[in-house]
Amino acid sequence: xxxxxxxxxxxxxxxxxxxxxxxxxxxxxxxxxxxxxxxxxxxxxxxxxxxxxxxxxxxxxxxxxxxxxxxxxxxxxxxxxxxxxxxxxxxxxxxxxxxxxxxxxxxxxxxxxxxxxxxxxxxxxxxxxxxxxxxxxxxxxxxxxxxxxxxxxxxxxxxxxxxxxxxxxxxxxxxxxxxxxxxxxxxxxxxxxxxxxxxxxxxxxxxxxxxxxxxxxxxxxxxxxxxxxxxxxxxxxxxxxxxxxxxxxxxxxxxxxxxxxxxxxxxxxxxxxxxxxxxxxxxxxxxxxxxxxxxxxxxxxxxxxxxxxxxxxxxxxxxxxxxxxxxxxxxxxxxxxxxxxxxxxxxxxxxxxxxxxxxxxxx
Numbered sequence: 427x428x429x430x431x432x433x434x435x436x437x438x439x440x441x442x443x444x445x446x447x448x449x450x451x452x453x454x455x456x457x458x459x460x461x462x463x464x465x466x467x468x469x470x471x472x473x474x475x476x477x478x479x480x481x482x483x484x485x486x487x488x489x490x491x492x493x494x495x496x497x498x499x500x501x502x503x504x505x506x507x508x509x510x511x512x513x514x515x516x517x518x519x520x521x522x523x524x525x526x527x528x529x530x531x532x533x534x535x536x537x538x539x540x541x542x543x544x545x546x547x548x549x550x551x552x553x554x555x556x557x558x559x560x561x562x563x564x565x566x567x568x569x570x571x572x573x574x575x576x577x578x579x580x581x582x583x584x585x586x587x588x589x590x591x592x593x594x595x596x597x598x599x600x601x602x603x604x605x606x607x608x609x610x611x612x613x614x615x616x617x618x619x620x621x622x623x624x625x626x627x628x629x630x631x632x633x634x635x636x637x638x639x640x641x642x643x644x645x646x647x648x649x650x651x652x653x654x655x656x657x658x659x660x661x662x663x664x665x666x667x668x669x670x671x672x673x674x675x676x677x678x679x680x681x682x683x684x685x686x687x688x689x690x691x692x693x694x695x696x697x698x699x700x701x702x703x704x705x706x707x708x709x710x711x712x713x714x715x716x717x718x719x720x721x722x723x724x725x726x727x728x729x730x731x732x733x734x735x736x737x738x739x740x741x742x743x744x745x746x747x748x749x750x751x752x753x754x755x756x757x758x759x760x761x762x763x764x765x766x767x768x769x770x771x772x773x774x775x776x777x778x779x780x781x782x783x784x785x786x787x788x789x
Contacts, residue, residue, distance in 0.1 A: 427728050428607055432771040437667055441613070444659035454655050456635070463658040466665060467618055470585060471592045471600070475627035477619045478653025479634050482581045482603025485617040486514035486551065488651065489577055489599035492629040495520050495548045500747075501577075502542045503551040504534045505736035505756045511553055511579050512737045512746075514601075520548070524738050524748040529755045530695040532709065532763070533560055536568055538749045549575040554583035554593050556732075557609065557706035560698055562588045562596050569597070577601070580620075582706035584609040585668065588699065594620045604661055609675070609706050610668050616657040674770035675705040678777050682708055682766065685781045690714055690789050707732055708768035714789045715762050725783035729764050736760045 448459060460478045468476035479485050495501065496519040503511055505524045515522040526538040532555055539550060552565055569576040576597030580586075583593040584602065594600020604616035619630050632639050637648025683693060692711045697703035709732070712718045719729050736756045737743050766780055 427730055427765070427767050428769050429771045430606070434667070437663065440663040440666075441660045444663050445656055448655045448659050451655070456652055457655050459655040459658040459662065460653050463653075463662045463665075464618070466662060467602075468620060470665070471594050471620050473592075473595045473600075473620045474622050475620065475624060477621075477627055477630040477634060478658060479617045479619060479630075480649075480651035480653065481615040482579075482601055482605065482617040483510035483514045483517075484634070484649060484651040485601035485603070485619040486511060486577070486579060487517045488630050488633050488649065489601055489619055489621075490515065490518035490520060490549070491633055492626050493549070493575055493577075493598055495575070498546060499548040500544060500546040501549045501551050502539050502547060503579075504553050504555070505738045505743075505748075505753055506532055506555060506733065506759060507553045507579065507737065508581065508733065509737060509740060510581075510603075511551060512740075512743060515551065516742075521546070522737075522743070522746055523547070524743075524746060524753060526749050526751070526753045526755045527759060529759060531558065531560060532556065532694060532759050533558065535755070536561075536564060538751070539568070541749050541751060542747075543572060547572070547574055549577050549598075551577045551579055552597070553579040553581075554586060556694075556709055557582045557584075557586055557704040558697055559583055559586045559588040559593050559702045562591070566596055581605075581608065583704060584706075585672065586704045587701040595622065598623070599626065604657070609672060609704055610661065610664055612657040612661055612664075614657060616653050616661065617651075618653070671770040672704050674772075675768055676700065676703070678768050678772060679703070679705040679708050681777050682768070682781065686710070686784050688785050688787055690718070690787060691784060705768050707765045709763050709765050710784075711759065711762040712764065713762060714787075715764050717789055718784075718787050719764055721787045722780075722783050725779070725786075727767065727780050727783045729766060731760075731763060732765050734760055
């Protein structure tokens with residue numbers, strides 16, 4: 427599914443030089459490298475402020491806390507996501523409420539979110555699952571109409587754009603993960619919070635650092651969640667390669683969309699715009715998912731399921747409030763989804779091998 431060792435030697439050399447640059451500087455925490463990468467990422471996302479944090483989950487939690495969302499407040503989100511999304515809401519003290527998905531896209535369904543609204547709803551945590559951004563005018567209008575905040579989980583949607591605006595810049599805040607497997611990945615954990623609001627960014631900066639407003643002065647209870655200098659320096663180098671890597675992902679996805687044809691395999695809806703999907707994952711569905719996965723493994727094609735157990739079926743979430751109409755679409759998607767390899771180090775021969783293996787499946 428990923429092959430970091432096949433990355434270009436020039437990129438690997440640049441990353442090693444970045445590490446050397448940090449070591450020679452003698453500054454390892456919240457220094458010039460973090461500040462420089464924050465400015466670069468804010469500019470790339472078309473927002474005014476970016477705050478480097480320890481990981482993507484912390485970015486969501488800090489976003490909620492800087493917006494004063496906490497105990498007693500409800501945040502509506504999807505059960506079809508990495509558990510970190512729900513866990514960040516719980517860690518903030520707020521109450522997750524789970525809405526169902528659109529089966530054509532696997533993204534939150536607005537009509538389901540509407541059924542989940544209550545007098546305690548403070549925000550929607552919209553997950554740009556698999557790297558796709560859709561219907562953002564509907565989401566911003568929906569949140570404005572109901573007087574609630576929009577928070578974007580952009581962990582899989584690095585620089586996906588919708589009508590020339592970048593993921594993370596539509597709501598009150600956006601949260602990015604730079605986990606190694608992400609489209610822009612570090613060599614370990616790393617994350618970023620983005621926002622247009624200077625006051626919110628200032629609060630996020632001290633929340634990430636023990637709640638410290640100045641040395642030894644703690645205005646509130648914060649976290650220890652700081653993007654370190656080495657990861658920031660490497661991400662600065664990796665960012666230079668992101669456009670080319672994204673173009674390669676889109677090319678691979680285009681081949682899959684054009685050439686995979688098997689009546690037992692379904693593809694998700696096409697992106698609304700070419701730039702609105704960055705294909706962190708290329709996901710298909712099949713009623714014979716497990717047999718298909720075994721078949722592909724037999725043809726030496728690795729696959730993964732993202733995510734086989736939706737959040738509402740996880741033990742800590744069994745009693746969590748959800749759409750009164752149920753979460754049938756999420757459950758069906760979780761039982762049938764399969765992620766095919768789609769990363770920039772794949773050769774054209776690799777891509778055709780995947781296509782042939784999928785098309786040869788007879789169930």
